[in-house]
Amino acid sequence: MPVKTVAVIGAGASGLTAIKCCLDEGLEPTCFEKSEDIGGLWRYKEHSEGDRASIYQSVIINTSKEMMCYSDYPIPEHFPNYMHNSKIMDYFQMYAREFDLLNHIQLKTAVCSIRRSPNFSTTGQWIVTTEKEGKQEVSVFDAVMICTGHHTFPNLPLSSFPGIENFKGQYLHSRDYKFPDDFKNKRIVVIGIGNSGGDIAVELSRTAQQVFLSTRRGAWVTNRVSTNGYPVDIAKSSRFGSIFQKTLPTLVNYMAEKALNDRFNHGNYGLLPQHRYNSQHPTVNDDLPNRIIAGFVQIKPNIKKFTDTGVIFEDETIEENIDAVIFATGYSFSFPFCEETVISVKKNQTALYKLMFPYQLEKHTLAVIGLIQPLGAIMPISELQSRLAVRVFKGLVQLPDNVSMVREIVHKRMKMADRYVESQRHTIQVDYVAYMDELATLAGVKPDLFRMFLTDPQLAFHVFFGPCTPYQYRLTGPGKWSGAREAIFTQWKRIIKPTQTRILKRSAVDSSALLMLKVCAVFIVLTALFLYFS
Numbered sequence: 136m137p138v139k140t141v142a143v144i145g146a147g148a149s150g151l152t153a154i155k156c157c158l159d160e161g162l163e164p165t166c167f168e169k170s171e172d173i174g175g176l177w178r179y180k181e182h183s184e185g186d187r188a189s190i191y192q193s194v195i196i197n198t199s200k201e202m203m204c205y206s207d208y209p210i211p212e213h214f215p216n217y218m219h220n221s222k223i224m225d226y227f228q229m230y231a232r233e234f235d236l237l238n239h240i241q242l243k244t245a246v247c248s249i250r251r252s253p254n255f256s257t258t259g260q261w262i263v264t265t266e267k268e269g270k271q272e273v274s275v276f277d278a279v280m281i282c283t284g285h286h287t288f289p290n291l292p293l294s295s296f297p298g299i300e301n302f303k304g305q306y307l308h309s310r311d312y313k314f315p316d317d318f319k320n321k322r323i324v325v326i327g328i329g330n331s332g333g334d335i336a337v338e339l340s341r342t343a344q345q346v347f348l349s350t351r352r353g354a355w356v357t358n359r360v361s362t363n364g365y366p367v368d369i370a371k372s373s374r375f376g377s378i379f380q381k382t383l384p385t386l387v388n389y390m391a392e393k394a395l396n397d398r399f400n401h402g403n404y405g406l407l408p409q410h411r412y413n414s415q416h417p418t419v420n421d422d423l424p425n426r427i428i429a430g431f432v433q434i435k436p437n438i439k440k441f442t443d444t445g446v447i448f449e450d451e452t453i454e455e456n457i458d459a460v461i462f463a464t465g466y467s468f469s470f471p472f473c474e475e476t477v478i479s480v481k482k483n484q485t486a487l488y489k490l491m492f493p494y495q496l497e498k499h500t501l502a503v504i505g506l507i508q509p510l511g512a513i514m515p516i517s518e519l520q521s522r523l524a525v526r527v528f529k530g531l532v533q534l535p536d537n538v539s540m541v542r543e544i545v546h547k548r549m550k551m552a553d554r555y556v557e558s559q560r561h562t563i564q565v566d567y568v569a570y571m572d573e574l575a576t577l578a579g580v581k582p583d584l585f586r587m588f589l590t591d592p593q594l595a596f597h598v599f600f601g602p603c604t605p606y607q608y609r610l611t612g613p614g615k616w617s618g619a620r621e622a623i624f625t626q627w628k629r630i631i632k633p634t635q636t637r638i639l640k641r642s643a644v645d646s647s648a649l650l651m652l653k654v655c656a657v658f659i660v661l662t663a664l665f666l667y668f669s
């Protein structure tokens with residue numbers, strides 16, 4: 136039975152592109168969004184709401200615009216490289232308008248349950264129960280895309296903190312932190328050195344009396360702004376670099392740690408972890424060392440116990456008169472509307488093929504989109520997952536047999552456990568280039584570099600040595616976009632544009648472009664010599 140109707144759950148970063156990919160493949164998506172507007176996590180609200188993801192007012196994304204855009208819709212050149220959440224919302228609105236997505240979204244409509252239809256093994260259909268304004272409705276869909284994110288349910292590990300029950304100060308999870316006003320002149324402990332903990336500690340340190348940032352294992356702290364002022368992910372996410380990462384991980388660790396310690400010595404700043412650079416999800420924070428060196432943030436070890444009014448850290452140092460504690464301790468994910476036999480989650484571990492497909496289903500008509508924590512941006516990955524999912528639904532791409540899928544799931548889990556420090560934040564990690572290429576291979580859209588070097592060497596050079604921007608996955612195969620090549624050639628212009636706000640009479644030489652040209656020349660000469668002598 137051909138798949139036609141698709142229920143998309145959630146209209147955030149993943150849901151929007153899921154709708155678009157359904158439309159591109161001639162399917163009929165209906166997106167159910169519980170809240171009153173699109174944008175998911177990125178739509179800031181002054182108060183956190185029930186089981187909706189929630190961000191603080193100042194959040195700036197830590198992936199740059201050329202790496203985070205959808206692959207056939209570049210972010211306008213005047214938009215900043217690292218966007219504030221309000222700008223990301225502008226981009227989502229533009230994307231939704233451009234591809235006419237809003238007509239397919241039912242707002243204020245919650246999905247209560249999805250169940251396999253009684254004849255699932257032949258039809259692959261789903262019974263979806265939704266609720267709007269207290270009224271329930273049941274519909275049948277040929278396929279389902281779950282796009283509900285993984286930053287909704289706070290991980291608040293109170294039982295790991297003895298004495299918290301008697302602590303007289305205020306405590307809250309980072310999802311309930313919105314802005315610093317309420318914490319002026321206070322003494323605050325922030326627990327956890329992920330990106331929320333780092334951002335919140337820095338922000339509070341500007342108005343609080345003192346901030347203590349407690350970490351149980353330290354962190355390597357990276358910058359958004361990299362060499363020559365380019366966004367760090369632009370400088371570090373090439374196919375060329377990805378080969379290094381795969382083949383020489385120890386060297387990559389050494390080089391990254393050296394560069395980070397050259398900027399500020401992580402040992403002297405109390406941040407040095409026991410683990411290597413690549414063993415932890417990156418903490419990106421340009422300001423943290425400035426706040427530490429100015430004394431407004433003090434790095435502390437884990438908390439041993441709470442007293443009535445303060446905390447005792449594991450090194451036995453005591454801080455009294457603590458007014459507030461912010462648990463920036465991350466998130467758990469779950470799919471409460473879905474039967475456990477379809478997707479089960481234990482301690483943030485779930486068994487999905489490619490982190491998308493429940494391998495055990497007789498029909499592959501369900502995909503989870505965006506359940507990944509990439510070293511890179513989520514949006515283009517969700518998009519490529521969606522492109523793959525719709526082709527699987529339509530039977531244009533076959534998934535391997537169950538045994539092969541389970542073998543790969545187990546293999547990936549072991550590799551992740553091998554590389555990352557044990558933590559429930561490291562269960563859905565993916566490397567951007569490697570994972571995108573895996574999906575692209577299945578979907579038939581991976582650029583063929585060898586062929587490209589022969590037919591379009593200039594493009595091949597950009598694709599191999601340049602940043603692996605999402606446009607690369609629109610150069611060939613189903614869903615090919617005629618603007619992809621041009622988007623790759625103009626990406627540097629879009630990166631530079633928003634910071635060139637003062638027009639200079641003589642523009643400075645762009646050293647990275649120069650370096651690219653030099654490497655290109657060497658490459659061409661070597662190829663010519665090889666061809667001449669062979």
Ligand code: NAP
Nearest residue numbers: 195196197292295327328329330331332463464465558560
């Ligand atoms: P997170 O990355 O999961 O970090 C949680 C932190 O809390 C880790 O340092 C973890 O330490 C610590 N922790 C957890 N349980 C603990 C316990 N029982 N005792 C002591 N420490 C504990 O969470 P997050 O910072 O909220 O970030 C969530 C996601 O949002 C990430 O993908 C992040 O990159 C993203 N984010 C992005 C931005 C941005 O773009 N600007 C801002 C904020 C968040 P261990 O490492 O030891 O487990």
